[in-house]
Amino acid sequence: xxxxxxxxxxxxxxxxxxxxxxxxxxxxxxxxxxxxxxxxxxxxxxxxxxxxxxxxxxxxxxxxxxxxxxxxxxxxxxxxxxxxxxxxxxxxxxxxxxxxxxxxxxxxxx
Amino acid sequence: xxxxxxxxxxxxxxxxxxxxxxxxxxxxxxxxxxxxxxxxxxxxxxxxxxxxxxxxxxxxxxxxxxxxxxxxxxxxxxxxxxxxxxxxxxxxxxxxxxxxxxxxxxxxxxxxxx
Numbered sequence: 001x002x003x004x005x006x007x008x009x010x011x012x013x014x015x016x017x018x019x020x021x022x023x024x025x026x027x028x029x030x031x032x033x034x035x036x037x038x039x040x041x042x043x044x045x046x047x048x049x050x051x052x053x054x055x056x057x058x059x060x061x062x063x064x065x066x067x068x069x070x071x072x073x074x075x076x077x078x079x080x081x082x083x084x085x086x087x088x089x090x091x092x093x094x095x096x097x098x099x100x101x102x103x104x105x106x107x108x109x110x
Numbered sequence: 111x112x113x114x115x116x117x118x119x120x121x122x123x124x125x126x127x128x129x130x131x132x133x134x135x136x137x138x139x140x141x142x143x144x145x146x147x148x149x150x151x152x153x154x155x156x157x158x159x160x161x162x163x164x165x166x167x168x169x170x171x172x173x174x175x176x177x178x179x180x181x182x183x184x185x186x187x188x189x190x191x192x193x194x195x196x197x198x199x200x201x202x203x204x205x206x207x208x209x210x211x212x213x214x215x216x217x218x219x220x221x222x223x224x
Contacts, residue, residue, distance in 0.1 A: 034212060043116065043203045043218040044154070088153060097144070098205075098213065102153040 003027050006089055006101025015110050019076040023089035023101045026070065030091040033065050034098065035074045038086045047087075048074065079108045112138045114206050116216025123194055123223055131189045131219045133204030140206035143187040144213065145179060148201040160187055194223045 006023045013019055021035075032051055036044035048063035050056045050072075056063045062075040072091075076083055089101040113136040123129050133143060142161050146154040158174075160166040160181035168174045176198075178190040187206070191198055199222050207213040 032212070036215070041201075041218070041220065043215040044205075046212060046214060049212040097156065097159055100153045 003099050004101045008102050010105040012107045015108055017079050019079050021074040021087050021104050023072050025091055029093040032092045033072050034090040036088040081108045081110050083108050112214045114214045114216040116204055116219055120220040125195055125223055126193055128192045129194055133187045133216050135185050135206045138208045139184040142207050143181055144205045145189050146203045196223045199223045
């Protein structure tokens with residue numbers, strides 16, 4: 001069993017829809033939770049960085065962490081075609097090394 | 111966010127030659143740098159972790175003599191793929207962090223060995 005599970009999709013939504021992406025994990029030592037966006041042939045871009053449980057909002061993006069359920073989510077409101085990319089969740093303990101999910105491919109259709 | 115520059119963005123080399131990839135933190139001191147490898151439609155696989163001034167820690171299954179990592183300063187780490195073979199063709203990505211802060215990624219290097 002992988003330490004981090006992420007549904008690879010693909011996920012296709014119409015423009016303006018609310019997108020929900022999520023990951024589950026098994027390592028209770030994870031304290032830091034990240035979401036990255038990766039466009040084709042590019043390096044990952046950090047979207048959200050959260051420590052421990054709770055919600056964090058940044059513009060159209062909201063990250064949620066539920067450590068009791070070992071479940072994290074990323075919500076994208078008013079999705080745009082430019083949001084089409086692969087979204088990677090990542091987690092790390094205090095040691096700093098991150099473990100990544102396999103990524104979810106999202107397509108937002110105009 | 112902080113900027114991490116990776117160079118070159120793509121490289122083609124002949125089988126048996128060595129290739130060096132650079133990763134620079136432009137506006138912060140990278141106390142730790144990570145090197146990843148990513149195959150098409152797959153996630154990032156950590157190859158090694160390097161701390162400035164010390165030897166890199168390699169993940170299980172990664173040949174340290176083939177993938178040489180040097181982190182000689184707080185702003186530069188290099189990955190050298192020695193005696194490259196076609197199976198080494200991949201997308202190599204570095205990330206860097208200062209202390210316990212979040213890590214920022216370079217733009218990646220696409221290596222093709224012919």
